[in-house]
Amino acid sequence: MNCIYSLVKQISLKPLFLLTFFFASLTYGWSADGAKIFKQNCSRCHTIGHGLLTGPDLKDVASRVPQPADTWLFNWIKNNKKVLASGDAYANKVFNENGKQNMDVMDGVISDDDIKAVIAYVKNPPVEAKPAGGGEKTETAHAEEKGMSTFAVLLIVAIALIFLVAVLGNVKKNLQDIVNAKKGLPPSEPVGAVKWASQNKRTFVLILLVLGFFTLRAIYIGVMNIGVYDTYKPEQPIKFSHKTHAGKLAINCVYCHSGAEKGKTSGIPSVNVCMNCHKAISEGPLTGKVEIAKIYDAVGWDPATGKYNKPQHPLKWNRVHALPDFAYFNHSQHVVVGKQDCKNCHGDIASMDVAQQISPLTMGWCVECHRKTEVPGMATNPYYADLHKKLAEKYKGEPITVEKMGGLDCIKCHY
Amino acid sequence: MIRNKHIISILSGIIGVLGVSCNNVPNSPGWEYMPDMYRSSSYETNSGNPNFVDSMTNRQPVAGTISQGWIANSEFSAVKVPYPYKNDSLGYELAGQNIKDPFPASAEIIAQGKERFEKYCIHCHGASGQGDGSVVTVGNFPPPPAYNGAQLKNLPEGKMFHTLQYGKGMMGSHASQLTAEERWKIIRYVQTLQNPGGVAAAAAPSDSTKKENTVKEKNKKA
Numbered sequence: 007m008n009c010i011y012s013l014v015k016q017i018s019l020k021p022l023f024l025l026t027f028f029f030a031s032l033t034y035g036w037s038a039d040g041a042k043i044f045k046q047n048c049s050r051c052h053t054i055g056h057g058l059l060t061g062p063d064l065k066d067v068a069s070r071v072p073q074p075a076d077t078w079l080f081n082w083i084k085n086n087k088k089v090l091a092s093g094d095a096y097a098n099k100v101f102n103e104n105g106k107q108n109m110d111v112m113d114g115v116i117s118d119d120d121i122k123a124v125i126a127y128v129k130n131p132p133v134e135a136k137p138a139g140g141g142e143k144t145e146t147a148h149a150e151e152k153g154m155s156t157f158a159v160l161l162i163v164a165i166a167l168i169f170l171v172a173v174l175g176n177v178k179k180n181l182q183d184i185v186n187a188k189k190g191l192p193p194s195e196p197v198g199a200v201k202w203a204s205q206n207k208r209t210f211v212l213i214l215l216v217l218g219f220f221t222l223r224a225i226y227i228g229v230m231n232i233g234v235y236d237t238y239k240p241e242q243p244i245k246f247s248h249k250t251h252a253g254k255l256a257i258n259c260v261y262c263h264s265g266a267e268k269g270k271t272s273g274i275p276s277v278n279v280c281m282n283c284h285k286a287i288s289e290g291p292l293t294g295k296v297e298i299a300k301i302y303d304a305v306g307w308d309p310a311t312g313k314y315n316k317p318q319h320p321l322k323w324n325r326v327h328a329l330p331d332f333a334y335f336n337h338s339q340h341v342v343v344g345k346q347d348c349k350n351c352h353g354d355i356a357s358m359d360v361a362q363q364i365s366p367l368t369m370g371w372c373v374e375c376h377r378k379t380e381v382p383g384m385a386t387n388p389y390y391a392d393l394h395k396k397l398a399e400k401y402k403g404e405p406i407t408v409e410k411m412g413g414l415d416c417i418k419c420h421y
Numbered sequence: 422m423i424r425n426k427h428i429i430s431i432l433s434g435i436i437g438v439l440g441v442s443c444n445n446v447p448n449s450p451g452w453e454y455m456p457d458m459y460r461s462s463s464y465e466t467n468s469g470n471p472n473f474v475d476s477m478t479n480r481q482p483v484a485g486t487i488s489q490g491w492i493a494n495s496e497f498s499a500v501k502v503p504y505p506y507k508n509d510s511l512g513y514e515l516a517g518q519n520i521k522d523p524f525p526a527s528a529e530i531i532a533q534g535k536e537r538f539e540k541y542c543i544h545c546h547g548a549s550g551q552g553d554g555s556v557v558t559v560g561n562f563p564p565p566p567a568y569n570g571a572q573l574k575n576l577p578e579g580k581m582f583h584t585l586q587y588g589k590g591m592m593g594s595h596a597s598q599l600t601a602e603e604r605w606k607i608i609r610y611v612q613t614l615q616n617p618g619g620v621a622a623a624a625a626p627s628d629s630t631k632k633e634n635t636v637k638e639k640n641k642k643a
Contacts, residue, residue, distance in 0.1 A: 049563035050591040060590050108510045110590075115571045232452045233459070239447035256555040258540040264598040271466040276479075282593030283556060286563055320477045322469065328450070330459035362447070 040127025043120050047112065050286075054131045058312035059286060062104060068129045072096050076125055083121050085113045172199070233330075239362035240324040245297045250290070253356040259348045266337045266348070274323050277305040292359075326363050327352070333369070334419050343383040343390065344408075372419070376408035384411075508587040516583035517576075522605045526612065534610030537603050541595065542611075550614035563591050568614040576615065581608045 051061035068075040071082075072094070082089050082097065086109045089097045101108075112121065182194045195201060203210040251257050260266050265273030280301045288302075288309060289295050302309060306316040329335050340346045348355070353364030365371060384390045384406075397406050404410075412418060453459050464470050470478040482488065487503055506512035524530045539548075547553040550568035557564045566572040585604045588594040595604070 046564055047566070050565060106509055110572060115566075233454055235450045237447060238450050240450075241448055254555075255544060255560045257544045260540050261544070261598070268600075274467050276597065278593065278597060282588075282595070283560075283562060285593065286591050287560065318475070320475055323467075325467075330453075331461040331463075332458065 039120075040123040040125075041132070043116060043124050044127050047110075047116055048124065051109070054128060056288075057309050060104075060107065060312075061109060062100065064128045068125075075129075076122075079125050079128075080118075080121055082109075083112050083124065084118070085111050087111060175200070234366045234368055235328075236363050236366045238326060239360055240326060241360065242323055243321050244300045245293050245360075247292055247359045248355045248361055249357055249359045250292065259355075260341075266341050269338055270336045272337045277301055277321065281305055281307065326361050327367065329367060332420055333372075334421065343381060343387055344379070345382045373414060376413040379408055380405050381408060381411070504586055506583060512587075513580060513583050513589075517580035520579040520582060522578045522582075522608055524602075524605050524609055526609050530606055530609050531613060534606035534608070537599070537607045538610050541599060542607065545592075549617070550611065565590075565592065568611060569617060574615055578608050578612065581611060 048064075051059050052064050053059055055063065055065040057063055068079070071078045078089075078096075086097070090101055090108075116124075179194060179200075186193060251262075252259060262275040262279055263272040264275070264279075265271050284298055284301055285307075288298055290298055300321075301307075303316075304319050304321045306314050306318040308314075308316055340351075341348075351365050353362075355361055381390075384394045393411070394406070397410060401410055407413070464478040466479065468478050469476050473480070506516045538546075543554055544556045545552070545554045545562060546565055546568070547557070552564040552567050556562045568574070582604060583589075584592065585595050585599065585607070587596075599607070
């Protein structure tokens with residue numbers, strides 16, 4: 007081992023390094039470096055072959071600009087304002103075509119060598135390997151029943167069959183009785199369950215009582231659940247995944263639902279908020295381009311020209327949490343003064359692909375929380391400071407819950 | 422036959438219960454007792470509205486109107502009218518020269534700005550403003566330049582506000598999410614990231630240092 011190690015050590019590493027670098031540059035045309043610089047400094051405005059962003063698509067740019075392309079591009083990247091000021095016809099044409107927005111001056115931001123590396127990269131970008139079956143990712147399977155659950159259907163069928171057997175048995179017995187009457191024979195004996203029931207009347211009544219109790223109980227539970235939607239998980243017009251956005255990408259809830267801190271409704275973000283990111287991201291990990299294209303359609307964005315020049319179509323999202331209109335609820339009150347985390351009512355949305363209602367949103371649920379929750383923002387909020395001081399004197403030492411502030415008064419929520 | 426009637430009533434009861442429990446279907450909100458009481462006929466925020474061509478209840482303000490908040494909060498808005506500069510290179514330069522943050526760089530304002538920053542900016546710009554937020558690192562979004570890098574180190578506050586108002590490069594406008602006051606507070610915090618140790622340590626740099634920075638910026642352009 008030692009021997010090999012010393013042998014390796016004896017060979018100067020420098021030529022080896024250069025050799026590797028030579029091959030690397032042969033394969034990528036310096037793009038290993040250029041790619042990194044491009045991503046860091048250029049990719050926020052330019053793509054190579056993926057359409058127009060803020061700046062033009064740089065595919066085949068070297069054949070479009072005045073020749074020699076390398077020199078022109080170098081001067082342009084280094085200080086585009088100088089090139090424009092020099093009266094360069096092509097530069098001014100591009101400037102006017104692209105909304106008269108100046109490109110960032112790169113002089114002093116990246117070195118001359120970096121600029122050369124970027125030019126080499128742009129002229130010769132790596133060919134993108136298309137992942138096999140990449141287009142198959144468009145549909146995520148939602149194995150949810152569209153109607154009643156299979157179990158319920160089976161149970162109903164079973165009950166109907168039992169019912170049918172009972173009716174047919176009865177019909178058979180009646181017919182047999184008629185035949186027997188004609189023949190002058192005594193009526194036939196009751197059969198099966200009916201026979202058993204007529205012989206064991208006490209047990210039969212007991213069973214009826216037990217069954218009756220459970221049936222009533224089930225009816226009660228069913229009736230109490232009318233108007234409670236804590237399993238509601240509607241499909242949305244766009245397969246937006248909260249798991250991707252709020253979970254993986256860690257975007258704060260209020261970035262999109264910015265109304266939660268400012269008003270009654272937390273709100274569905276308007277599509278311009280989607281476009282803050284999706285101008286650049288046209289392909290998602292779960293559904294590919296299909297779903298993101300729906301945003302472009304809604305907002306009237308044309309990815310090919312990079313302009314909002316198409317008709318707009320509002321998206322019809324399905325509302326998940328909907329209190330009845332006779333109950334007043336204000337998000338900002340709960341989020342800003344009450345300092346409630348979104349999770350307290352909405353559950354771990356960041357782990358859901360499709361948002362689902364978690365809390366029952368019944369009055370009992372509201373009241374329960376108001377009875378035990380203190381309002382952390384109240385003491386420091388100048389608007390409530392006086393009230394808080396009075397309450398602190400009234401309930402010495404006790405926690406001042408929402409209830410103590412009058413949070414259970416009918417008129418607080420129903421008016 | 423009476424017994425049979427019992428059985429029938431029990432069976433129909435069970436079927437009824439099953440019917441009620443059918444509201445556990447993910448795509449349906451289920452039943453309500455008095456739908457006309459639960460859902461009044463008024464149009465709610467974000468609801469559809471057949472009275473408008475685009476079928477939306479939410480409307481844009483009439484062009485040229487100023488919201489009441491502008492008058493009440495005018496002491497906080499450096500420009501006393503709605504934003505006067507256009508979304509072009511000239512507007513960007515003018516904003517950089519002319520508009521100033523109305524809030525002092527006090528520890529309190531910086532803390533408020535930080536709280537806003539961590540909700541509205543951090544996922545792209547990163548906690549320290551290096552352009553390494555989760556949307557960039559995980560989501561493959563093009564990275565924004567670092568606040569303390571050569572491009573943005575000396576960016577005047579007016580240009581920052583212009584960027585938040587209209588967007589720049591890949592960054593979109595954040596005017597619909599953040600009020601002018603919130604944006605100015607964020608800018609105070611971003612300045613501590615532009616110059617780590619400098620502004621943050623002093624918490625309140627004197628006005629003259631800020632002016633110097635602006636003058637430097639102007640000289641650089643000239």
